[in-house]
Amino acid sequence: MKRYKNVIRILALALCFTFVTSAQTVSDLIGEVNTSNLDEILNEFTGEVTTIVGGNTVTILNRVSSSGNDLAADYLEEKLSSYSNLEVVSDQYSGGSLGGRNIVATQVGATNPDDIYVICAHYDSVANYCADDNATGTAAVLEAARVLSQYCIDNTIVYALWDEEEIGLVGSSDWADRASNEGKNILGVINLDMIGYDKDGNNNIPIHTNSNSVSLKDDLIDILNTHSAAIGLTPEVVNPGISASDHGSFWNNGYKAIALSEGAEFSDLTPYYHTANDRVNTLHLPYFHKISKYLMAIVATKAGLIDNSSCSLGIESEELNNISIYPNPTTSVINIEFPNMSGSISLELINAMGQIVYKLDASLAKMTVSTDKLPNGMYFLKIRNDERFIVNKIMKN
Ligand SMILES: [Zn+2]
Known part of the structure; x- marks a missing residue:
């Protein structure tokens, strides 16, 4: 027997x-990014439609008030926990004004578990809706997590959704400072903040770097060039890039970090920035889908797909x-x-x-x-x- x-x-x-050999390339994973999923998350996360959290039908009216923000965090925790292979932590930290809570999911690398890439976005907001800022980045991170968590990878990926970015990078600072104190070997951070508005339709993706992160920026451009037909974006390097988003918390700790964010020097930024008019129906969804595919290409490449079922x-x-x-x-x-x-x-x-x-x-x-x-x-x-x-x-x- x-x-x-x-x-x-x-x-x-x-x-x-x-079976797996033929299905497990970065190109295949880009193809697995589901644009309907992305749009559904955008609409649910900005309260345009109801969703289910904790078994109840609810509307996420905002991510500003304590109650709205808590519901949003619960939504993220449930979503990430539903993916097959992630350890999800609801990371309540002290400080800030709301009683902040980062939602952080880890996919452990099978070959180099201590080599870490962080893929992140802030989920809090300053007004109702706030679709571009930053339901877009949040949705892109969730979709990358859904796809990649189905595969074996070499390096560890941390999918992080930060709280209280809008009141001074509070959530990401707390986490990045602790990671640095613990000596975490973070090889790169990709931050997504406002990736849904492209009125001039040029499909430019501003890549914000600092001098210490230039090698990571170069890697990202190589990845974009390798998969340019499947992604359809043109890189626009901003150096020095804006520091007023969560990648700044990692710059402050000497880590290499990049932000993908639509507005290079505010030339093509949503006019509804930080207002309740920043709604899903004002976004350019194909642009958002392209950046989500680009994120998938980056994460899958940096994670290192293991060709072995x-x-x-x-x-x-x-x-x-x-x-x-x-x-x-x-x-x-x-x-x-x-x-x-x-x-x-x-x-x-x-x-x-x-x-x-x-x-x-x-x-x-x-x-x-x-x-x-x-x-x-x-x-x-x-x-x-x-x-x-x-x-x-x-x-x-
Ligand atoms: Zn933002």
Whole structure:
């Protein structure tokens, strides 16, 4: 039985490897950016439509008042937690005027877990709506997280959504100062702030750098040139760039950081800046989509895609590494064996849109999950044992 099982597993790995090899390039990930998703997040996050937070239908009326800001933070925390492979922290810090809360999700690199890239945007605002400033940057970060979290990567990516940027970079300063004190090896920071307005239609993307970040800026231009046909933007380097956004908190700590932001020297900035007229229907959505694809290209390139489907995602432990999952690809059932497992175990089967299609708390040594009725496609089996979890890709054929 044991030998038979191993044969199936080796066969399954070989099949799976073939599948992932053909689907796992930066170009493929750019193609996975879903513009409907992006627009839906924009509309939900600016209160143009209702959304569901904590199981309740709600409207995020603003991200200024304590209640509106808290609801927005809860929305972000739920969204990021629904993606298969992220550790999400609601990072309540002291200081500021609102009782600030950064929402920070980490995707651990399998090869270089201590080499970190930070992809970030502020989510707070100064008035109702504030779609361009900065629901656009927030949505781009969420969509990059949704796509990339489905893949194994070399380096660690931190997806951060900052609070209280508008009252003086409070949230990002708190986090960047702590990261520096802890000696975190942050290799680069990409900040998105106002990426939805392009009245002159020139598709220019201002890249704001300082002298210390020029090498990162050069990398970003190389990435744009490599994928220019799929992205469709023209770079416009601003050096020295504006410092009045969250990348400034990282500059202050000596880290390399870049901002992508529409207004170079305010020449093509939304005229509705910092007013309640900054609404989704004033944006140039194709421009916003292009920058979101550019962000995907940057993140996927810097993360380093691992061309190997046997790489398991998540935070591992000895017990979790001994789990057997077979057959994979599957047609009708998945068997899961947990030898020597102590503590509680929960299983979640998650589809590519981040929806949980099966959930079970288990205490058995072996389990069988029926996949008969599931549509074909890629799934993620998330197995949690106390504080640790792993995620394995499962193909249903
Ligand atoms: Zn802003």
